[in-house]
Amino acid sequence: MHLTTYSDYSMRVLMYLGLQQDKLVTIAQVAEHYTISENHLTKVVHFLGQQGYIETVRGKGGGLRLKREPAAINLGQVLRLTEGDEGLLPCVNGVSDCCILPACRLVSILRESQAALYQVLGKYTLADLLNNNAPLNKLLATDS
Numbered sequence: 399m400h401l402t403t404y405s406d407y408s409m410r411v412l413m414y415l416g417l418q419q420d421k422l423v424t425i426a427q428v429a430e431h432y433t434i435s436e437n438h439l440t441k442v443v444h445f446l447g448q449q450g451y452i453e454t455v456r457g458k459g460g461g462l463r464l465k466r467e468p469a470a471i472n473l474g475q476v477l478r479l480t481e482g483d484e485g486l487l488p489c490v491n492g493v494s495d496c497c498i499l500p501a502c503r504l505v506s507i508l509r510e511s512q513a514a515l516y517q518v519l520g521k522y523t524l525a526d527l528l529n530n531n532a533p534l535n536k537l538l539a540t541d542s
Protein backbone atom coordinates (compact mmCIF):
# COMPACT_ATOMS: atom_id res chain seq x y z
CA MET A 399 0.00 0.00 0.00
CA HIS A 400 1.20 3.48 -0.77
CA LEU A 401 -0.20 6.40 1.19
CA THR A 402 -0.48 9.80 -0.45
CA THR A 403 2.00 12.59 0.07
CA TYR A 404 -0.94 14.55 1.47
CA SER A 405 -1.31 12.04 4.31
CA ASP A 406 2.43 12.03 4.89
CA TYR A 407 2.56 15.82 5.15
CA SER A 408 -0.51 15.87 7.39
CA MET A 409 1.15 13.53 9.88
CA ARG A 410 4.40 15.50 9.71
CA VAL A 411 2.63 18.80 10.41
CA LEU A 412 0.80 17.31 13.38
CA MET A 413 4.02 15.86 14.81
CA TYR A 414 5.87 19.13 14.37
CA LEU A 415 3.12 21.16 16.01
CA GLY A 416 2.74 18.60 18.78
CA LEU A 417 6.36 19.08 19.77
CA GLN A 418 6.12 22.86 19.88
CA GLN A 419 4.18 23.01 23.17
CA ASP A 420 1.52 25.51 22.00
CA LYS A 421 4.06 27.87 20.39
CA LEU A 422 2.90 29.53 17.20
CA VAL A 423 4.97 28.39 14.22
CA THR A 424 4.82 29.30 10.57
CA ILE A 425 4.36 27.13 7.53
CA ALA A 426 7.80 28.28 6.45
CA GLN A 427 9.34 26.85 9.64
CA VAL A 428 7.64 23.50 9.12
CA ALA A 429 8.66 23.42 5.45
CA GLU A 430 12.25 24.26 6.33
CA HIS A 431 12.54 21.53 8.96
CA TYR A 432 11.18 18.89 6.59
CA THR A 433 12.64 20.38 3.38
CA ILE A 434 9.28 20.27 1.63
CA SER A 435 7.20 22.72 -0.37
CA GLU A 436 5.42 25.55 1.44
CA ASN A 437 2.72 25.48 -1.24
CA HIS A 438 1.89 21.86 -0.51
CA LEU A 439 1.96 22.49 3.23
CA THR A 440 -0.41 25.43 2.88
CA LYS A 441 -3.06 23.11 1.45
CA VAL A 442 -2.47 20.54 4.20
CA VAL A 443 -2.60 23.17 6.95
CA HIS A 444 -5.82 24.59 5.53
CA PHE A 445 -7.40 21.13 5.54
CA LEU A 446 -6.21 20.29 9.06
CA GLY A 447 -7.62 23.61 10.22
CA GLN A 448 -10.98 22.85 8.62
CA GLN A 449 -11.02 19.49 10.38
CA GLY A 450 -10.35 21.11 13.76
CA TYR A 451 -6.89 19.65 14.35
CA ILE A 452 -5.00 22.93 14.20
CA GLU A 453 -5.76 26.58 14.63
CA THR A 454 -4.28 29.39 12.61
CA VAL A 455 -3.63 32.89 13.83
CA ARG A 456 -3.50 35.57 11.16
CA GLY A 457 -1.48 38.72 11.08
CA LYS A 458 1.90 39.81 12.35
CA GLY A 459 3.19 37.32 14.89
CA GLY A 460 0.64 34.78 13.68
CA GLY A 461 1.13 31.16 12.83
CA LEU A 462 -0.35 27.80 13.63
CA ARG A 463 -0.55 25.39 16.54
CA LEU A 464 -2.45 22.30 17.59
CA LYS A 465 -6.05 22.93 18.52
CA ARG A 466 -6.45 19.57 20.26
CA GLU A 467 -4.31 17.73 22.75
CA PRO A 468 -2.05 15.15 21.06
CA ALA A 469 -3.84 12.35 22.95
CA ALA A 470 -7.11 13.43 21.29
CA ILE A 471 -5.76 13.10 17.75
CA ASN A 472 -6.32 9.56 16.52
CA LEU A 473 -3.97 8.49 13.74
CA GLY A 474 -6.53 6.24 12.09
CA GLN A 475 -9.07 9.05 11.90
CA VAL A 476 -6.54 11.46 10.43
CA LEU A 477 -5.53 8.91 7.81
CA ARG A 478 -9.16 8.19 6.88
CA LEU A 479 -9.71 11.91 6.36
CA THR A 480 -6.59 12.49 4.31
CA GLU A 481 -6.85 9.35 2.21
CA GLY A 482 -10.57 9.68 1.59
CA ASP A 483 -12.68 6.72 0.59
CA GLU A 484 -10.19 5.32 -1.86
CA GLY A 485 -9.70 1.59 -1.59
CA LEU A 486 -6.46 -0.25 -2.16
CA LEU A 487 -7.81 -0.85 -5.67
CA PRO A 488 -10.92 0.63 -7.32
CA CYS A 489 -12.68 -2.73 -7.08
CA VAL A 490 -12.53 -2.63 -3.28
CA ASN A 491 -15.14 0.12 -3.41
CA GLY A 492 -17.13 -1.72 -6.08
CA VAL A 493 -16.00 0.58 -8.88
CA SER A 494 -14.17 -1.30 -11.58
CA ASP A 495 -14.43 -2.39 -15.16
CA CYS A 496 -12.43 -5.51 -14.38
CA CYS A 497 -13.91 -8.52 -16.13
CA ILE A 498 -13.24 -10.92 -13.21
CA LEU A 499 -14.81 -8.73 -10.51
CA PRO A 500 -17.91 -10.94 -10.05
CA ALA A 501 -15.73 -13.97 -9.24
CA CYS A 502 -12.65 -12.33 -7.72
CA ARG A 503 -11.76 -13.32 -4.16
CA LEU A 504 -8.99 -10.74 -3.95
CA VAL A 505 -11.54 -7.97 -3.35
CA SER A 506 -12.63 -9.33 0.01
CA ILE A 507 -9.02 -9.92 1.06
CA LEU A 508 -8.11 -6.33 0.18
CA ARG A 509 -11.13 -5.02 2.10
CA GLU A 510 -10.04 -7.03 5.14
CA SER A 511 -6.45 -5.75 4.78
CA GLN A 512 -7.59 -2.15 4.56
CA ALA A 513 -9.84 -2.55 7.61
CA ALA A 514 -6.90 -4.05 9.52
CA LEU A 515 -4.70 -1.08 8.64
CA TYR A 516 -7.26 1.37 10.00
CA GLN A 517 -7.88 -0.80 13.05
CA VAL A 518 -4.19 -0.78 13.96
CA LEU A 519 -3.79 2.95 13.35
CA GLY A 520 -6.95 3.57 15.35
CA LYS A 521 -5.16 2.27 18.45
CA TYR A 522 -2.67 5.13 18.37
CA THR A 523 -2.75 8.86 18.88
CA LEU A 524 -0.38 11.69 18.10
CA ALA A 525 0.75 11.50 21.73
CA ASP A 526 2.07 7.98 21.06
CA LEU A 527 4.38 9.41 18.40
CA LEU A 528 5.62 12.25 20.58
CA ASN A 529 5.92 10.97 24.14
CA ASN A 530 9.41 9.96 25.24
CA ASN A 531 10.83 10.54 21.78
CA ALA A 532 14.04 12.45 22.42
CA PRO A 533 15.48 11.78 18.93
CA LEU A 534 12.40 13.31 17.28
CA ASN A 535 12.47 16.24 19.71
CA LYS A 536 16.10 16.89 18.78
CA LEU A 537 15.45 16.71 15.03
CA LEU A 538 12.46 19.06 15.14
CA ALA A 539 13.59 21.43 17.88
CA THR A 540 13.09 25.11 17.15
CA ASP A 541 15.43 27.88 18.17
CA SER A 542 12.68 30.36 19.08
